[in-house]
Amino acid sequence: MTVATVENHGFPVIPQSFWDEAFEATAECTRPAVLKVPDPSGRLFRTEDVLELGASIIKSGDVSVNVDGTLVKNPVMPDTPPATVEEFEQFLSELALRNNARAVTYTRDYCLKHSDRVAMMTRAFTSGYVERLGVPTPGVNVVYIAGRYEETWIGLHNDFCSTFLVPVYGRKKIMLWPPEYFADSEHDKKPALNGVCFGHVDVSPYASDAVVLDAGPGEILFIPENWWHYNQLPGLETSLALSIGIFSNGTPANSAKPAIDAVLRMPQFSRRADSHDRLPGGVIDSLGEVTLSAATQELLHAIRDSVAVQMVARSTSNGVIGGGGNIRAAADITPATALRGRPDCPVILLRSGSDAGLLFALGSITKQPHIEQIAALVEHLGSTERFLLGDAIAHADHAAQVEELAQSLYRRGIIDIVD
Template identity: 40%
Template sequence: MTATTTARFTEKNTPVVPASFWDRFVSLSNNKSQPVVIENGALIEPLLTLQDVFQLARNVVESGDLTVNADGKMLDQPTVPAFPEHFGGFEQFVRDFAALNDAEGITFTRDYCLKHSSTVATKLRAFTHGYIERYGMPYPGANAVFIGGRYRSTWIGLHNDSCDTFLFALYGRKRMMIWPPAYFDSVALEKKSALNGVCFGHIDVSPYADDAVIYEVAAGEIFFIPAGWWHYNKLEELETTLTLSVGMFSHGTAQGFCENPIKASMASKAGSASMGAIKQRPSMVFESLAEVELPVQAVRFVDTIRDNSKIQMLLKLSANGIIRDRTLDRPDTLYWPDLIVGARVDSPIFLLALDEEAGLLFAGGAMLRVKQFQAVRVLVELLQRADPLAMAQVLRGQYGDEEILGVVRWLYAQAAIDLIA
């Protein structure tokens, strides 16, 4: 998609992360092998706004789906004050939060937080696209962690992560102490398993401070930490923060990839089909297992697992590894025949034929069964040309127009296409 068409997108659309940002990232981080602070303004337009993450914080708190740490201690039943209506009340909120739990500092977090904000999920998909173009889509994909509160140091203590991490500091600053992956190999510290890596906990880091590299990260900047690097945020005094940490994972297993497809296949007709008796065969020599024939029911079940695995792969690819649980917040009160649309380069669209008349459409990590397969195929091919597409080109008052209009609306809801003014 050209810079000209990008500039014509309406204000409702997701920000575009230019290729120049990732070229700069590759250069500054020595091809993602070194930590780096990416300065405010490196993007043409901010990817995430303070309001985006403030609303995410509200959704996390009001859902009760949060982990709370008070002065380094995890709380099983924290007392949580009412979340403020506006950001101006956030500072008082975190102070009250700490006071209600008899603490000086307070941190509230949520792993896999994107289910609480479709807006943040969509914007991060635009961000991860550039990473995936250069390094491939990591499996199991991307995990986003919300971090809010008022504290002096990292809430889980000194730790590393098994993923490449992009830290978006939306409010407040970081003073990150960093050590290379092998630094603590010979140090006698108790290693504890953490969600995303290894944690030493709240130890005294002063013996290792002289060897640490300090990175100052201001609000609006992005801090990149390569997988395996040890880090610890240590401030001189309590500071309020709203942060989003995005981890790009590459250590998934084949078992993990196939687990859900296998479960889905077990619940299918193929999985519950009766095997019956297995036909007896005379003794003979097989040159390989390829010569051994399975019962037809077992073959169908294995094929179902394979098909479900391929469908899962298309779902993940279409979402750049970011799968969200909520319907996207894109109101559709538009008169489509008069509009011009364009496909987003950061949201691939895939179409799979089931037969000559039906298919499966994949976009934004979601799947839609479509009729009028050939007409939908033409639409997808037109969108993939990356030129602006007038809806009048595809809606011509013919049979099947309602199907096509429904597909366009669905693609818009998944943020796979944008409106062009």
């Protein structure tokens, strides 16, 4: 049997066995562990891609800088973001010098908006997790962490998410304590973006009870949700890492709120409502006997549809927050081109009229005026099996639209060309 070769453009290859072993090593994601990167390259994220991500963060000014344990409002940044490991080391030295500091870090939450390529790599990695536990709510957030330090810059803290900490350069040495360990602590609890922070406290009294894990490039350090942790090294060390936080603990109210708010802002639901009829006195067996006004029923249907649309959109991105632009140059795609859909990037087509519809891909939604022309392509992609583009063209006059959509999905990394 001939096995088709798929171009993956540096995307990690995550076999099912990795997640089988990961769930076993972490007791179904309830205890910390160090996992080996499953990709044959030994890397989950390429160093050059992460440095490019960092350069975009710095150039945009969308960066948080911490010097000697204090967040700086107006840091003095070096002129040129680093593009190589050597430049990265020099950049940190200059950052420390210009801010009269010993230890420095620069970070960014929700960093994937700065790199579609790293976002695609994140989806490829988290797909197996999502397959087992479902699309996380409120989603998957990635934090960019770069610096030269010996202790966690924000101090002892926990996170409300399951975290896969991926060292790209340098190492991480983490002390960890279970969620209940500090239940009776007198330390001041400060709300952090993703959890609770005690700040810069002396952790030496708790060191003997800590689980200590050490991870470097080629490894992934897993931290279960709500576990307290603290990075501590014997001296200043340079490191570059991405922290993949999977939030599976959102409440239904928080999950549905954006969709409900969107409906409530619609003009048709801002008009004055008609008065409803007064109900007679007596005994009713259920609220199903209460007749709602037509306007109220329309509002409830719209809310239900809006929440469902949001769920479909999240499903197509695996819940990953950010990314979705072009990551590839255009290719010569013809009816003879062999393609394959990616299981980590499902494409969903929703009928919304006699011939119109909505196309969901990577969390985005686009209107499609003639869905019958592209339905066969979407069905072939859903099988994730190799097919020729020509097999997805039902009629000759559909070819242009099918080829255009295939080209767009290819450039965004949603489908692959197969030999």
